[in-house]
Structure formats: C-alpha cells, structure tokens
Amino acid sequence: MKLLHGRYRELAPHLVPLDYTNNPDIRVPPTLIVTMPELKENPFRDRIVETFSEDGHGNLSFNDFVDMFSALCETSPRELKTIYAFKIYDFNRDNFICKEDLKKTLNKLTKGELSPEEVLLVCDKSMEEADLDGDSKLSFSDFENMVSKAPDFLSNFHVRI
Amino acid sequence: TTFLLGEEIEVSTFQEERERERHRAKRSDSDRERRKRGNGRRKRASRAEEGKGESQARHDRREKGRRKRTRQDNEEVEVRPESLSSEELEKLKEAVDERKKLIQVLRGKPWPMKKKCVTLWILKKESQEFVEKYEGALGKGKGRKLYAYKVMMTKKWMKFQRDFENFKTACIPWEMKIKEIESHFGSSVASYFIFLRWMYGINMILFCLTFGLVMVPEALMGRPYGTIPRKTVPRAEATSAMDFAVLWDFGGYAQYSVLFYGYYNNQRAIGWLKFRMPLSYFLVGVGTVAYSYMVVIRTMARNANESGVGDDNSFNFNWKMFTSWDYLIGNPETADNKFASITTSFKEAILEEQESRKDDNIHLTRFLRVLANFLVLCCLAGSGYLIYFVVRRSQKFALDGLENHSWWERNEVNMVMSLLGMFCPMLFDVISALENYHPRVALQWQLGRIFALFLGNLYTFIIALMDEINLKREEEKIIKFNITTWEASLYNGTVSENSTAPPVTIQPADVPRGPCWETMVGQEFVRLIISDTMTTYITLLIGDFLRAVLVRFLNYCWCWDLEAGFPSYSEFDVSGNVLGLIFNQGMICTFSQMGAFYAPCLPALNILRLHVSMYLQCWAVMCCNVPQERVFKASGSNNFYMAMLLVILFLSTLPAIYTIVTIPPSFDCGPFSGKQHMFDVIQETLELDFPAWFGKVFSYASNPGLVLPFILLMVLAIYYLQSTSKSYKEANVELKKKLQTVTQISFSPLALM
Numbered sequence: 001m002k003l004l005h006g007r008y009r010e011l012a013p014h015l016v017p018l019d020y021t022n023n024p025d026i027r028v029p030p031t032l033i034v035t036m037p038e039l040k041e042n043p044f045r046d047r048i049v050e051t052f053s054e055d056g057h058g059n060l061s062f063n064d065f066v067d068m069f070s071a072l073c074e075t076s077p078r079e080l081k082t083i084y085a086f087k088i089y090d091f092n093r094d095n096f097i098c099k100e101d102l103k104k105t106l107n108k109l110t111k112g113e114l115s116p117e118e119v120l121l122v123c124d125k126s127m128e129e130a131d132l133d134g135d136s137k138l139s140f141s142d143f144e145n146m147v148s149k150a151p152d153f154l155s156n157f158h159v160r161i
Numbered sequence: 162t163t164f165l166l167g168e169e170i171e172v173s174t175f176q177e178e179r180e181r182e183r184h185r186a187k188r189s190d191s192d193r194e195r196r197k198r199g200n201g202r203r204k205r206a207s208r209a210e211e212g213k214g215e216s217q218a219r220h221d222r223r224e225k226g227r228r229k230r231t232r233q234d235n236e237e238v239e240v241r242p243e244s245l246s247s248e249e250l251e252k253l254k255e256a257v258d259e260r261k262k263l264i265q266v267l268r269g270k271p272w273p274m275k276k277k278c279v280t281l282w283i284l285k286k287e288s289q290e291f292v293e294k295y296e297g298a299l300g301k302g303k304g305r306k307l308y309a310y311k312v313m314m315t316k317k318w319m320k321f322q323r324d325f326e327n328f329k330t331a332c333i334p335w336e337m338k339i340k341e342i343e344s345h346f347g348s349s350v351a352s353y354f355i356f357l358r359w360m361y362g363i364n365m366i367l368f369c370l371t372f373g374l375v376m377v378p379e380a381l382m383g384r385p386y387g388t389i390p391r392k393t394v395p396r397a398e399a400t401s402a403m404d405f406a407v408l409w410d411f412g413g414y415a416q417y418s419v420l421f422y423g424y425y426n427n428q429r430a431i432g433w434l435k436f437r438m439p440l441s442y443f444l445v446g447v448g449t450v451a452y453s454y455m456v457v458i459r460t461m462a463r464n465a466n467e468s469g470v471g472d473d474n475s476f477n478f479n480w481k482m483f484t485s486w487d488y489l490i491g492n493p494e495t496a497d498n499k500f501a502s503i504t505t506s507f508k509e510a511i512l513e514e515q516e517s518r519k520d521d522n523i524h525l526t527r528f529l530r531v532l533a534n535f536l537v538l539c540c541l542a543g544s545g546y547l548i549y550f551v552v553r554r555s556q557k558f559a560l561d562g563l564e565n566h567s568w569w570e571r572n573e574v575n576m577v578m579s580l581l582g583m584f585c586p587m588l589f590d591v592i593s594a595l596e597n598y599h600p601r602v603a604l605q606w607q608l609g610r611i612f613a614l615f616l617g618n619l620y621t622f623i624i625a626l627m628d629e630i631n632l633k634r635e636e637e638k639i640i641k642f643n644i645t646t647w648e649a650s651l652y653n654g655t656v657s658e659n660s661t662a663p664p665v666t667i668q669p670a671d672v673p674r675g676p677c678w679e680t681m682v683g684q685e686f687v688r689l690i691i692s693d694t695m696t697t698y699i700t701l702l703i704g705d706f707l708r709a710v711l712v713r714f715l716n717y718c719w720c721w722d723l724e725a726g727f728p729s730y731s732e733f734d735v736s737g738n739v740l741g742l743i744f745n746q747g748m749i750c751t752f753s754q755m756g757a758f759y760a761p762c763l764p765a766l767n768i769l770r771l772h773v774s775m776y777l778q779c780w781a782v783m784c785c786n787v788p789q790e791r792v793f794k795a796s797g798s799n800n801f802y803m804a805m806l807l808v809i810l811f812l813s814t815l816p817a818i819y820t821i822v823t824i825p826p827s828f829d830c831g832p833f834s835g836k837q838h839m840f841d842v843i844q845e846t847l848e849l850d851f852p853a854w855f856g857k858v859f860s861y862a863s864n865p866g867l868v869l870p871f872i873l874l875m876v877l878a879i880y881y882l883q884s885t886s887k888s889y890k891e892a893n894v895e896l897k898k899k900l901q902t903v904t905q906i907s908f909s910p911l912a913l914m
C-alpha cells in the first residue's frame with residue numbers, strides 16, 4: 001500500500017500530500033499518469049486512465065489509482081479483467097464496441113501501418129467473428145464469449161507494479 | 162505484486178489474531194478455531210445487518226441469499242463453544258466457506274474502491290464484536306500463523322516459478338535475435354533461423370558422440386603420432402606438410418591426424434580401459450545415422466500432434482486485436498518490436514483471408530499450372546543431360562591425363578554445377594509467377610524444384626567419387642604387390658632364417674603406403690563443405706550487403722529511385738537458404754555415413770559453420786534485407802522442411818550403405834584395415850567379447866525364417882496404428898463441429914432477448 005502511495009505521490013509531489021488520513025480530494029491529471037513507466041509504452045494508456053477515472057476524463061484520485069492497478073494485476077480474477085477490458089476498448093463509452101471503436105483500436109495497435117482497405121477488412125472480419133446477435137456491434141456478452149476462449153488474454157492483460 | 166483487497170482482509174484477520182492471542186483460553190485444534198471464527202463472523206454480520214439496516218448491507222444480502230439461511234440457523238442454535246457438536250462444526254465450516262466465497266465475489270466486483278472499503282469495514286467491525294463475545298472459547302492462534310506462513314510460501318513459490326520461466330527462456334540460445342527477426346520479417350523468415358538453431362542442436366549431439374567416443378580415445382589412448390606408418394606423413398610429403406596451402410586443402414599434417422579415417426589404428430583394444438576402438442568407430446557411425454533419423458521423425462510426429470490441437474482460430478482477428486498487446490512492456494525497443502510483430506501478424510492474417518476469398522477462373526489456373534510444370538520439367542531434363550554430358554567428358558579427360566587440358570576443361574564440372582545452381586532457381590521463380598499459388602505453397606513448390614535440380618548435383622558428385630574410389634583400389638593392388646617385393650628386398654641383406662629374423666627397424670615415414678580411399682573420401686567431403694560455406698558467405702556479402710550499400714549510397718546521385726525500383730534491397734531468400742542448410746546436413750549426416758564416417762572431424766566443422774552462419778545471417782537479414790511484400794505465415798509446424806530432410810537422409814544412406822557393405826576397407830589404414838568387410842568388427846566382437854550363448858542367440862535371431870515374419874508383423878502394426886490415428890482425427894473434427902453448433906445455439910436465445 002505504501003508502495004503504491006509512494007508511486008502515486010512521485011507523479012505529482014506538489015499535488016499529493018504525504019498524509020492521507022483525512023482523505024483529501026486530490027486528483028492527478030492524466031498527462032502525468034501516462035508518464036509512468038508501466039504505462040508509457042502502452043498504446044491504450046489514455047483509454048485505461050479514462051476508464052478508471054470517476055469523471056471520465058482521466059483525472060485519478062488515489063482510490064482510482066489503487067483501483068486501476070489492482071484490477072490489472074496478476075491475481076485479479078478473469079471476470080474483472082474482462083469487464084475492464086471491455087470498458088477500455090469501448091472508445092465512445094456507449095457500452096458497445098462498434099466498428100469505429102474497432103478501427104481506433106486497430107490503428108493504435110499498428111500505429112497506422114495498415115492501409116485503409118486492410119483496416120476495413122480486419123474490422124469486418126472481427127465483427128463477423130464475434131457478433132453473435134447480429135446488431136453489427138459487440139455487446140459485453142459477445143466480448144466476454146470471445147475473450148473467454150482466448151489463450152493469452154490473462155497473461156497479456158496484466159501490469160506489474 | 163500487492164493485491165490490496167486480499168491484503169486488507171488479511172491485515173484485518175491478523176489484527177483479530179493478535180487480539181485472540183491476548184485472551185488465551187482453552188485450546189482447541191486450529192481447524193475448529195477457524196470454523197468457529199468464520200461462523201461467528203457470519204452470525205455477527207447477519208445480526209448487524211438486522212441491527213443497522215444499512216443499504217449497503219442489504220445490497221449484499223440481496224445478492225447472497227445464503228445469508229438468510231444461516232441467520233435462521235443462528236437464531237436457533239445456542240452457541241456455547243465448549244459444547245459444539247459435530248453437525249454444528251459442519252455448519253461452521255460451511256459458513257467459513259461461504260465467507261471465503263463472499264470475499265472472492267467481492268474481489269470480482271467492479272465496484273469503486275470506496276464501496277469495497279465500506280463493505281469490508283462493516284465485516285471487520287462485526288468480526289471484532291464476535292471476538293469479544295467468544296474470547297473465552299478461543300485458544301491460541303497457532304493455526305492462523307501456519308496459514309499465513311503457507312500463504313507467504315505460496316506467493317514466493319509463484320514468484321520463483323515465474324523467474325525460473327524467464328530464466329529458461331533467456332537460456333535458449335539466440336532467442337532474442339530470432340524474436341526480433343520474427344517481429345520485423347514475419348514467421349517464414351524466422352522459421353529458417355529456428356530450423357538453423359535446431360540443426361545446430363543436432364550437430365552438437367553428433368559432435369559430442371564423435372568427439373567423445375572416437376577422437377578423444379584415439380588421441381589419448383592410441384599410439385601417438387609417428388609410431389606406425391599410417392600415422393606418419395610419408396617422407397616424400399614431409400617437406401610441404403606444414404604449408405598453409407596444403408593444410409587448407411586438408412593434406413599434410415591435417416590428413417595424418419585424428420581428423421580423418423586413415424589415422425586410426427586397427428588394434429582391437431587400446432589403452433588401460435581396453436577400449437574397443439574399431440567397434441566404437443563403427444557403432445558411432447551407425448549411431449549418428451540412427452540418431453538423425455530418430456530426431457527428424459520425432460520432430461515430425463510432435464509437429465503433427467501440435468497442429469491438430471492448437472487449431473482453434475474461430476476468433477483469430479478478435480484475439481489479435483484485443484489480446485495481442487502485452488501490457489507488461491515498458492521498454493521502448495521491445496514496444497517497437499511488438500508493434501512490428503503485431504502489424505506483421507495482421508498482414509499475415511489479411512493475406513490468408515484474401516487468398517481464401519480469391520476465386521479465379523479455375524480452368525485457366527489449372528492450364529497455367531500444367532504449363533508451368535511442363536516448363537520446369539524441360540528445364541530439369543535439360544540440366545540433367547548437360548550434367549551427364551559434362552561428367553562423361555571429364556572422365557574422358559581424366560583418362561587422357563589432366564595436364565593436357567585447359568583450366569576450363571579441368572574444372573568444367575564444378576563450373577557447370579555452380580552456373581546451373583545460380584540461374585535455374587531464378588528461372589523457376591519466374592515460371593512460378595504463372596502459377597498463382599498461395600505464397601506458402603509457392604515456396605514449397607520452389608523448394609521441391611530446386612531440390613530436384615540439386616539431385617543432379619549429387620549424382621555427379623557420387624559418380625566422381627565412385628570413380629576415384631575404384632581408381633584407388635586398383636592402385637592398392639599394385640602397391641600391395643610392390644610392398645611384398647620391397648619387404649623381401651629388406652631381408653635380402655640379413656640372415657634369412659625361417660622363423661627368427663631380427664626385426665629390421667625402419668623409420669615409419671619411409672614405409673611405402675597404400676592409397677587410403679576412405680581418407681580421400683573424407684577429404685572430399687570436407688573440401689565440399691568448406692567451399693560451399695565460402696560460396697554462401699561470399700554471395701551473402703556481395704549479393705546482399707554490397708547491393709544494399711550501393712542502393713543506399715548511389716541513390717543520392719542516380720536518375721531513378723534505386724530503392725523503389727530495380728535493383729532495390731534484396732529480400733531474404735528463404736528457399737535457397739533452407740535448401741542449402743538441408744543439403745549440407747544431409748551430406749554431414751548420412752551422406753556422411755560417408756562423411757562423418759570417413760572424417761570424424763565433420764560434425765565439429767559443421768558446428769563451427771552453423772555458429773558463424775547464425776550470427777552472419779542474422780546480421781545480414783536485419784541490415785541488408787527488407788521484409789517480403791507479401792508476408793505469409795509459415796506453416797507453424799515446419800513439417801515440410803522435416804520431410805525434405807528425411808528424404809535427403811534416406812537418399813544419402815543408400816550410397817553410404819553400399820560402400821560399407823561391398824567395398825572392402827583399405828589394407829593399411831583405418832580401424833578396419835585387414836578385414837574383409839567393415840561390419841566384420843561386429844562379428845568379431847560377438848565372438849570374442851560376449852559369452853557363447855549370446856552368439857548362438859544372435860545367429861538364431863538373424864535366421865531369415867525369424868526375420869521375415871517379424872517384418873510382416875511390423876507392417877501389420879503400422880497399418881493398424883495408421884487406421885486408428887485416422888479415426889481419432891475424424892472424431893476430433895466431429896467434436897469440434899459439435900462444439901461450434903452448441904455455442905451458436907446457446908447464444909441465439911440471447912439474441913432473441
């Protein structure tokens with residue numbers, strides 16, 4: 001716990017007090033949080049920080065900070081990780097992963113190396129594979145069904161701090 | 162890692178623990194304590210719910226309906242710790258388990274931290290109240306300590322396992338290099354390097370065998386250099402024996418050393434260990450062949466297994482998108498590699514998808530393919546005839562005496578082979594553009610055709626070798642005759658008694674020597690390997706590196722864009738390299754029943770070669786090559802390479818076995834000198850070293866009447882196993898289909914909702 005507090009504090013020493021006993025309402029802005037070495041190279045770092053923040057813009061209080069790392073850690077249960085993964089990849093926060101969300105995910109993953117036709121092809125194929133209720137967007141149950149069979153979801157979706 | 166929720170709970174339980182220790186009371190065993198505690202907490206929790214009536218607690222209760230049941234139980238049971246009967250203990254145990262499940266569910270809830278903290282605080286408060294109530298009954302908290310210790314050990318064990326896995330991965334040689342290449346160039350190029358590494362492993366084992374069981378015993382326990390004629394450089398060559406040119410050609414001192422067959426003495430048992438040298442030599446030779454076969458077949462079998470199991474790509478694209486990024490990456494270079502590999506993997510998958518969607522005019526495609534194959538056959542026939550013609554001519558030249566002809570005519574065969582080897586693959590490449598195959602299939606066809614071309618190469622080599630062997634054997638007869646006359650002349654001057662002629666001491670270097678055809682064969686192989694390696698490296702440097710340098714620097718002052726158009730950077734030639742590797746291995750391995758058999762130094766040379774190749778080619782690929790335009794996924798199993806290797810091994814065993822069985826060994830060099838056949842050493846060992854009944858058993862076992870039914874039995878067993886494996890595969894496919902339909906059915910009601 002102290003470790004986490006130390007890490008939280010070193011992101012913004014001028015903002016975060018040493019003493020947390022009276023639960024001060026301090027929030028660290030996302031621009032500082034994404035500089036953490038664990039998140040720096042992650043293409044989804046902005047989305048991760050936004051998902052765990054209360055206001056949806058990425059400002060994390062200490063509670064949110066702890067929440068984030070405990071959800072992403074190794075011993076966190078699979079269901080919890082699935083829930084948060086869905087939230088992270090849902091860029092427009094409408095509780096569905098639509099084609100736009102898929103496109104954005106893909107572009108972040110390949111850093112724009114794929115041509116537009118290739119991007120379209122991949123998104124179409126993904127939608128075709130996972131969308132079981134046929135509404136051309138992925139609901140949480142579609143996502144969960146797909147991820148539950150994925151062999152390396154648990155091992156890849158974890159952050160060690 | 163710290164899992165905070167878990168630790169919080171444990172922190173709170175530790176606090177209870179300490180409180181309990183303070184109030185020492187009657188001892189009970191640790192389990193009962195835990196059960197009581199758990200139940201107590203549950204009871205307190207439920208009573209607290211009633212008392213407080215908080216929305217939070219009610220929320221919990223709503224979700225865990227079991228609590229109600231326990232509450233009712235609690236009201237009935239008068240809890241007196243000393244008088245808990247066994248079924249009450251059972252209830253306690255149940256309550257503890259439910260408590261644990263509650264904690265698990267709490268962990269799995271995506272509630273914000275605040276909510277979870279509040280719930281936990283409530284639970285903690287209740288447990289404190291319970292402790293105060295039951296302090297009299299609770300004994301020492303020893304069990305708790307043990308439990309905490311166990312938990313800590315489990316954590317440490319998990320960490321240790323993880324570190325060990327990392328260590329093991331780091332230990333695999335060249336793993337990082339290959340991963341880097343894979344992320345930039347795709348899995349097909351990486352598969353070549355993985356194959357190279359596998360070959361290296363095999364050669365290492367072969368090297369250990371030959372070095373440890375053949376070279377070292379002879380060097381340590383055999384008679385040293387210069388004591389007997391076969392181990393000494395003949396007087397005539399002694400002056401030039403140390404020249405670099407001679408050594409490079411593996412003559413001189415290199416020839417008369419443990420590196421080649423001719424050095425070995427045919428003494429049956431050497432040294433104080435009574436090490437059976439000839440037997441060991443023969444068995445190591447046979448062993449290397451057997452090992453190579455076994456390893457190749459085992460790898461093929463394993464690949465066949467794996468390809469059946471991991472074949473689930475029902476969510477291929479989705480998994481690539483959502484689960485391929487490794488969140489643990491913190492290093493910018495690793496991140497770059499990961500981005501590259503993800504992009505490559507997407508491109509591979511896209512290519513597969515595009516290929517599967519292609520639907521051309523099937524008739525046109527078929528016609529074009531037949532045409533292409535016809536052209537290729539013409540090519541192969543033409544080159545075959547050319548080789549045959551050239552070999553015939555060179556045999557004629559050899560009969561005339563080589564000095565009478567020009568340099569071209571002397572080296573005609575080699576030059577023709579090299580030229581063919583350079584131009585025909587390019588021609589095949591052009592022809593394959595007609596065929597319009599999936600790139601992976603096209604690669605396999607290309608490999609097959611180049612293989613056929615190289616068979617011609619092999620044919621000439623073998624013919625040339627056989628001719629030389631026959632020549633040497635003729636020579637041997639003459640020399641044998643000469644030696645008898647020479648020995649007779651030695652004794653002319655001394656008293657020629659029948660039995661006790663004093664031994665005449667002659668310098669071993671002066672004894673006339675028979676030509677040693679085995680050493681000659683070994684030398685030929687070694688020279689071939691060396692020249693092949695040199696050619697590969699030089700073409701690599703010139704073809705790839707020089708070209709890349711030219712393109713990069715001349716581009717600044719050239720009229721058209723060198724990088725985009727001709728000649729641009731070269732792509733990694735997977736097929737050529739793979740074939741080179743396979744052929745060399747075939748030549749070492751079994752061709753080398755001729756190779757390693759007649760030149761025990763060959764595996765060592767090969768290891769050196771592979772080692773250097775690995776580093777050189779890794780560097781060249783990263784530095785001078787560009788990824789192929791169409792990146793395709795190598796058939797993950799590499800069974801194709803294995804199959805080719807198997808074919809080569811088999812084709813090379815044939816001439817090797819032929820020489821061993823038919824040609825008698827030289828009379829004065831090598832471990833089998835003096836015998837009629839090389840395998841006589843086995844016979845000899847059986848007779849002399851094993852007890853009599855063993856020999857009898859063996860002779861019965863080798864009776865054709867026994868061998869033939871045994872072979873028949875094996876054929877039947879193979880057929881049976883083959884048919885059962887086929888039926889298993891079919892059952893597997895059926896089950897997969899069923900699974901898919903079940904998943905779809907289970908989700909269609911959801912769609913209706």
